[in-house]
Amino acid sequence: MRKSKLFVFVALFMLTATILSACAPAAAEPGKVEVFSWWTGGGEAAGLEAMIKVFQAANPNIEFVNAAVAGGAGTNARAVLASRLQAGDPPDSWQGHAGQELIGTYVAGKQIQPLNDLYKAEGWLSVMPETLIPLISDSGNIYSVPVNIHRANVMWYNPALLEANGVAVPTTMDEWLAAMETLKAAGVQPLALGEQWTKMHLLETVLLGTLGTDAYNGLWDGTTDWGGPEVTAALENYVKVVSYANTDSASLTWQDAAQLVVNGSAAFNVMGDWAEGYFRELGKAPKTDYGWAPVPGSVGVFQFLSDSFVLAVGAPNPDGATAWLKVAGSKAGQEAFNPVKGSICARTDCDPALFGDYLKSAMADWGSNVVVGSLTHGVVANDSWKSEIDTALGAFVASNDVATFQAGLVAACASSGPCK
Amino acid sequence: MLTKSRDKDKYLSIILITPSVLAVLIFVYGFIAWSVRVSVSKWKGLNPDYTFVGLQNYIDLFADPRFQLDIRNTLLFTAVFVIGTIVLGFFAAVLLDQGLKGENFFRSLYLFPMAISYIVTGVVWRWLMNPATGDRTSGLNLLFQFLHLDFLKNAWHTTPDWGIAAIAIPAIWQMSGYTMALYLAGLRAIPGELTEAAQIDGASSFQIYRYIILPLLSPVTLSALIILGHMSLKVFDLIISVAGKQYMLDVPAIYMWQTTFDGLFYGRGAAISILLLLSVAVLIIPYIRYTLKTETDQ
Numbered sequence: 001m002r003k004s005k006l007f008v009f010v011a012l013f014m015l016t017a018t019i020l021s022a023c024a025p026a027a028a029e030p031g032k033v034e035v036f037s038w039w040t041g042g043g044e045a046a047g048l049e050a051m052i053k054v055f056q057a058a059n060p061n062i063e064f065v066n067a068a069v070a071g072g073a074g075t076n077a078r079a080v081l082a083s084r085l086q087a088g089d090p091p092d093s094w095q096g097h098a099g100q101e102l103i104g105t106y107v108a109g110k111q112i113q114p115l116n117d118l119y120k121a122e123g124w125l126s127v128m129p130e131t132l133i134p135l136i137s138d139s140g141n142i143y144s145v146p147v148n149i150h151r152a153n154v155m156w157y158n159p160a161l162l163e164a165n166g167v168a169v170p171t172t173m174d175e176w177l178a179a180m181e182t183l184k185a186a187g188v189q190p191l192a193l194g195e196q197w198t199k200m201h202l203l204e205t206v207l208l209g210t211l212g213t214d215a216y217n218g219l220w221d222g223t224t225d226w227g228g229p230e231v232t233a234a235l236e237n238y239v240k241v242v243s244y245a246n247t248d249s250a251s252l253t254w255q256d257a258a259q260l261v262v263n264g265s266a267a268f269n270v271m272g273d274w275a276e277g278y279f280r281e282l283g284k285a286p287k288t289d290y291g292w293a294p295v296p297g298s299v300g301v302f303q304f305l306s307d308s309f310v311l312a313v314g315a316p317n318p319d320g321a322t323a324w325l326k327v328a329g330s331k332a333g334q335e336a337f338n339p340v341k342g343s344i345c346a347r348t349d350c351d352p353a354l355f356g357d358y359l360k361s362a363m364a365d366w367g368s369n370v371v372v373g374s375l376t377h378g379v380v381a382n383d384s385w386k387s388e389i390d391t392a393l394g395a396f397v398a399s400n401d402v403a404t405f406q407a408g409l410v411a412a413c414a415s416s417g418p419c420k
Numbered sequence: 421m422l423t424k425s426r427d428k429d430k431y432l433s434i435i436l437i438t439p440s441v442l443a444v445l446i447f448v449y450g451f452i453a454w455s456v457r458v459s460v461s462k463w464k465g466l467n468p469d470y471t472f473v474g475l476q477n478y479i480d481l482f483a484d485p486r487f488q489l490d491i492r493n494t495l496l497f498t499a500v501f502v503i504g505t506i507v508l509g510f511f512a513a514v515l516l517d518q519g520l521k522g523e524n525f526f527r528s529l530y531l532f533p534m535a536i537s538y539i540v541t542g543v544v545w546r547w548l549m550n551p552a553t554g555d556r557t558s559g560l561n562l563l564f565q566f567l568h569l570d571f572l573k574n575a576w577h578t579t580p581d582w583g584i585a586a587i588a589i590p591a592i593w594q595m596s597g598y599t600m601a602l603y604l605a606g607l608r609a610i611p612g613e614l615t616e617a618a619q620i621d622g623a624s625s626f627q628i629y630r631y632i633i634l635p636l637l638s639p640v641t642l643s644a645l646i647i648l649g650h651m652s653l654k655v656f657d658l659i660i661s662v663a664g665k666q667y668m669l670d671v672p673a674i675y676m677w678q679t680t681f682d683g684l685f686y687g688r689g690a691a692i693s694i695l696l697l698l699s700v701a702v703l704i705i706p707y708i709r710y711t712l713k714t715e716t717d718q
Contacts, residue, residue, distance in 0.1 A: 079681050096716075101434060105684065248551040250578045250666055265556070276573025306566050385463060391486050392669020398580065411553035 015166045032063045035309070035322030037095035038077035042072040043277060055327045058247035062320045066093055068312035085111050090312040092321035097378030098146045100220075104382020113312040114141035118322065120122050127232070128345045131371040135379055137307065144308035146330045148343035151362055152203045152374040153295040155305035158257065159288065161188055161242035161267045168294050173209055173237055176268075176296035180244040183267050192266035193245035194257035197376060200393055202270045204375040209297025210234035213370050215377045220380040221374070226410045235402050262290050262401040270295055272305065272377070276358045277342035279360045286357045294365075302369035306346060340382055381417065388412035452697065466684060477691035486621060487692070490672045493584045497671070498652040501595075505648055506641065509599025514629075516600070517607045530597035540593070542661025545590035549576035549662065561589035576581070577663050584718035586667055587659055591652070599644045606640035607633070646707045650700045672696050 039048045045068070068076035075118040081094060090104070106112045119125050119142055125133065128146070132388050136144055155176075156171065163180075165186045170176035178315065180190035193202065208216045209236055211224070218224030225231070246266065249257070258275045260266035262284045279290050294301065309328045315321045327333040334345040339354045348367040352360050374380025375386065392408030401403075413419035459477055461470045481487045512530055516523055533541070549558040549657030551574075557565060564572040577586040610633060618628050656673035663669050665678060672692050 054438070075681060082681075085466065086468065105466050111466065192490060196666050233540070247553065248556075248575070250663065251551050253664075263545060384683045387679060387685070390678075390682075391667065394670070395485060395489075397666050 004335060007010060012081035019036070019299045024363060030063060031316050031317075031320070031323055032065055034065040034067050034069040034091040034236045035093045035095075035324055036069070036077070036081060036091040038071075038074040040068045040094065043341040047148075047337040050336040050340050051327060051333050052332075054333050057326060058327060059320075059323050061315075062323060064324075088314070090314055090316075091310055092315040092317050093324050094308050094312070095307055096144065097145050098136045098306040099373050099379030101386075102144050102308070102310060103136075104384070106140050106310065107143055108382075111145055111313050113313055114143060115145065115311060115325065116140075116327075117143050117409075118145075121328055124347075128348050129348065129366065129371050132304070135304075135371065135373045136306075143335055144310045145325045146308040146346035147334060147340050148307055148329050148341055149362075149366060150343050150377070151302055151304050151365070152201065152305055152377060153208060153301065154271065154273050154275070155205075155293050155295045156261050156271060157267045157291050157293070158261050158264055158267055158276060159291045161264060162291075165267075167267075169291065170296045171293070171299050173206075173297045176280060177237075177240055180268070182306070185374055187264040189246055190244035190268060191241065191246070192252075192257040192260035193242065193249040194252040194254045194389070194399065195250060196394055197273065198254050198257060199242070199249070200203070200390060201272065201374075202241065202378045203393060205270055205295040205298065206238045206301065206304055207231075207234050207374065207375075208301065209295050212297075213301055213321050213372055216372060218327050219413075220375075220417075221340025221343060222420075226413050226419065227406060231409070232402065232406060236407060239400060240403060254364070255362040258349035264403075273358065274342060274376075276356075280342075280356070289319050292358060292361075300369055301363050302371050304366075304371055305374040305379055308346075312337070320349055385412055388416055439552075451544060455680055455693055455697075458686055459694045461687050461690075463690075464684060464688075465686075471618055473687070477687045478695070481688065481695070486667070486670060487672070488671050489667075490675055493669065493671050494653060496582075496586050496657075497588050497591075497655060498649060500585045501591045501652045502648045504592040505527045505596045505599050506590060506644055508596040510603050512596065512600040513603035516604055527601070529705060530600050533594045534596065534598045536594065537656040538591075541590050541594050541662045542658050543670040545593075546662045549586060549589070551575040551578045563709060570600070580668075584671075586661055587655075587669060588652075590662065591655070591658055595648060597650070599648070600642055602640050604635045604638060610636050642707070646703055649703050651705070653696065653700050699706075 026068055029150070036046065039045050048066070048068070052066065054065055055062075069080050071077070081091075085089060085106075096106070102112065124145075124200070127217075133142065133145070136142055136146065148347065162182070163186060164175075165183055167179045167182055168175075170179045183190040191394070193199065211219070215224045215230060219226065219231075237354075244254070246260070254271055254275070254277055256270050258271050259268045259282065260280060262279050262282060272279055272290075276286075276290075276292075279286075284290055293299075309325055311318070311321050311325060329347075331345075331347060331349060334347055335350050335354060338345050338350070342359070344355065344359050344363045344366055350363070352363055355363065375381055378386070381389065389409060389412050392412055395401075395408065396405035410419070431710075457470065458468075460472055460474060461468075462473045462476075463469045499600055516526060518529075520526075548556075548559040549634060550561065552558060552561075557573075560576075561573045564570060576584075577583040579586060614632055615628055618632055623631070654673055656677070659669050659671060665674065673696065676689045676692040678698070679685045679692070
């Protein structure tokens with residue numbers, strides 16, 4: 001009898017304790033700054049660690065809490081972040097792709113603060129490319145601090161294959177198509193392509209290469225008509241380019257596809273410049289095992305993507321968050337992060353001696369080219385719009401029907417973009 | 421004295437069952453109710469927006485070519501998976517029932533795949549069903565090439581229109597051992613007198629299976645149908661691990677995940693999940709009622 005009472009009591013106590021501990025809010029202690037990211041492995045995590053060291057040297061009194069969430073290339077982290085924000089429990093700062101991926105989600109949700117004053121105080125406007133600023137702003141307000149820059153419009157090629165077949169590195173769409181025709185006739189696989197998101201990556205570079213900078217930018221602010229003849233022409237180019245790709249693309253990751261070029265199984269591959277870090281891991285040498293050029297038609301244009309940090313509305317420790325952002329935007333912070341991550345600084349004044357051959361050339365272009373944003377990597381379109389484009393693209397990959405694809409793109413812009 | 425202790429038992433049992441009842445009420449039925457509410461709202465973006473839009477999300481879904489493809493893919497996958505698993509499982513059970521040596525060993529061998537998660541199965545079969553051609557041929561296609569069975573080489577899950585049927589192959593591999601176990605138990609439960617009597621009457625083995633064993637196994641077949649059917653409606657992880665996120669192999673669960681968490685279309689995502697719940701409920705509820713009824717009858 002006594003025993004059963006005791007058991008009930010213990011059971012109820014444990015239940016209550018479980019419920020209470022689950023509900024207890026994480027107390028916001030002063031002197032702590034919590035930074036949320038999906039950098040949990042490889043060069044990204046190592047780069048973050050290097051930047052945290054710079055932060056701790058500059059701010060010995062602030063404890064850095066690294067709230068990184070692994071998995072799904074950020075999908076898991078973003079779902080966790082969304083539930084924390086919906087519960088009113090934001091971290092002080094978090095990582096996100098610079099541009100509309102942040103703006104369309106978190107500015108629209110009133111979750112992040114403008115950073116114009118910080119940019120002025122730190123003098124960042126004069127060390128970052130002028131054409132970059134509008135792409136990370138909304139209504140004149142800058143919302144994030146870019147730490148690194150990757151380039152999306154890079155065409156990787158196998159120098160030996162091109163030379164053996166007498167093909168010069170193409171600089172225009174027509175030259176590229178002609179080059180791939182020559183290679184195909186010679187029995188060489190002209191283009192290596194991977195799973196669906198790499199097809200979107202290729203699409204954005206072909207759109208840029210065919211439309212040119214102004215019309216490409218116009219797609220994202222509503223001034224270029226998605227239903228117009230120039231977009232039709234770009235999509236027809238895309239069909240032609242894809243027709244030179246391997247037939248098993250759907251089963252290849254981006255690494256599988258990029259590897260075909262350095263192994264001599266394919267001549268061209270379009271992929272962001274993180275591929276260069278992968279080529280180095282494989283023990284390949286720049287210029288002999290792989291060459292690079294802007295995607296044909298986009299010479300002089302730098303299509304960028306960037307990881308950046310924001311300041312949360314209702315950050316538990318706004319001063320600590322600002323101190324973190326200062327490090328993220330500083331020369332010391334970016335020089336610590338980028339050589340390890342294999343990307344270039346968002347600032348144009350980093351020391352080129354810290355970087356390898358490819359990154360040196362990217363730095364030179366970053367300082368001199370016109371900067372436009374990437375679709376696949378979150379700069380130019382918000383998440384909803386991008387996912388609608390992805391659906392239209394997926395249907396197109398199966399059908400190759402340009403008219404339906406274009407209608408889908410028009411509908412996507414109307415439902416989730418600036419088009420009316 | 422006896423009634424008093426009965427009362428105590430009653431109270432105690434109520435107290436003990438309360439936490440799990442509460443948990444189920446909140447975390448299952450409460451969340452279903454919440455999902456229904458989201459599915460009739462126009463919530464899109466990070467912040468909740470519960471503005472009522474009626475059945476608009478559902479109407480849009482049925483007009484959405486991607487969701488139409490999802491329904492087609494699910495039906496095709498279910499058909500191939502359920503039929504394949506039941507047929508294979510039944511034949512494996514019949515073979516094992518012949519009283520061969522090492523039955524225990526084979527029974528475990530066929531059951532083992534079930535212990536593996538779909539993710540692991542998917543990773544293995546991703547390699548086995550590699551559609552690469554030429555020098556890069558590998559997996560089953562390479563095996564076929566060695567055996568000079570080139571006509572068997574195919575593009576597996578990248579086959580236009582029918583790729584989803586290839587995804588059912590690993591699922592069949594994984595679950596046919598389980599249906600085998602179900603059928604084996606069913607076969608063992610059939611009284612030997614029945615088949616003996618039929619043999620004395622001069623029935624052939626085919627006739628015995630067709631007119632005696634199969635009808636007696638129909639409750640097992642029903643259970644297998646329900647269990648496999650609701651699994652295939654929810655298929656998600658297997659497709660993701662074999663082929664990643666690809667439009668051609670899209671099913672409602674993948675669409676729900678992508679549109680909600682990548683695209684922030686919460687209203688649409690909730691509508692898909694409610695439709696998924698309903699489709700599973702159509703299978704499960706009559707089955708539960710049937711089992712409860714037979715149990716109370718007994």
